[in-house]
Amino acid sequence: MVTHYVDSEVGRLGTVMLHRPGPELARLTPRNNDSLLFDAIPWVGRAQEEHDAFAAALRERGVEVLHLAELLTETLAASDARAELTEQVLRSPRLGDQLRVRVADHLAYLDPATLAGVLIAGLAHEELRISRERPGGLVYTLMDRHDFIIDPLPNLLFTRDSSVWIGGRAAVTSLAMPARRRESTLTDAIYRHHPRFAGTEFVYHPTMEHLEGGDVLLLAPGVLAVGVGERTTPAGAERLARQALAAQLAHTILVVPIVQERATMHLDTICTMVDVDAVLMYANVASTLVAYTVAARADGEDPRMDGPVPFLRAAADAMDLDQLRVIDTGLDPVTAEREQWDDGNNTLALAPRLCVGYERNTETNAQLERAGIEVVAIAGSELGSGRGGPRCMSCPLLRAPLGGDAEQAAASSVASPYRAPRAGRKGAGPVVGFSGG
């Protein structure tokens, strides 16, 4: 049975990886929140309540919810995973030799759950036990007691960005912001060492060019859209296109330039899919967004690049549709801008025409309902202070494949065996095949 497989944004969600925010959020202060990519100081207890309600809403609808911290703890039971992740934090040039040895001693005695906690929430100077016989040296002495010896990862909450599954393969991404780079070392270790993921094949690796999962949309089996902006670089998009084409995970990649600013840091802040042929889009950009298409050519040749063409046209063509339905109309620009900022467009589809959205985005949610899309509304007043919505906070590991007959797949149980994607589509692109499963 296929356990990890995703070929669309909307196939019935079977399994998702979340991260319940914890002590790492309590590290945020008005002095560090900007560099740690939060716009406010979240109330940790309330953020946890909101997150628990999000997880419960998914479970109630039959979704298996895995928690990253638990997977990491189980991963750390393997000594090679433990050694790898420990060495990785010890490598920081900030430590210096003497402090490095002290930190290594400290980590060596931690049980897997506590070590996972440190890898996520970091280690402050005052938390390191230093004895008189084994002093911390110059670096330790010159640090403030609130300085971090290991930086916290408050954005781990946004599991979307550090990995994305394309077909049966994991793409472990290369995060652009220094505050987030270490996140992908955790997802990478989980996929490589946790028994649940034994045999995982990879299509992207953190040493490659910058690419973040929030920029990757699986528009349809074989069709990817990749946003290029504040996070994913053109080189990252090109690399993913090459990798996905070579692995025959896609026949067409749409590369979509987005404005390089915080409000639109990822493609999924302005566009998410809510049905096999419908997108929810930020009204203020829907008509101006363009795409460059990258498609496979014969073996050994560079991929073919075309464009720019209007994004909606390029997407419909690649998806073999007459048109992509757009849900956006009717919002005045100010409301649209406010709700976009609060992740109104960042929905997580649980199945075609069923999605999770933040309750505060009342106008956007009403538009969705009018268009026949059911919205499971969740609270996110605290969660949203990191600028991420339901899609950002989730990494789907299994969705019912749409690769076969779409209707049938939508109705099928997630445990159903993988159906080969339809071949011979319009334009006679290469047959999309998969090695996963």
Ligand SMILES: NC(=[NH2+])NCCC[C@H](N)C(=O)O
């Ligand atoms: N897929 C997303 N839109 N993720 C949102 C990530 C938010 C996070 N604070 C950051 O700045 O990176």
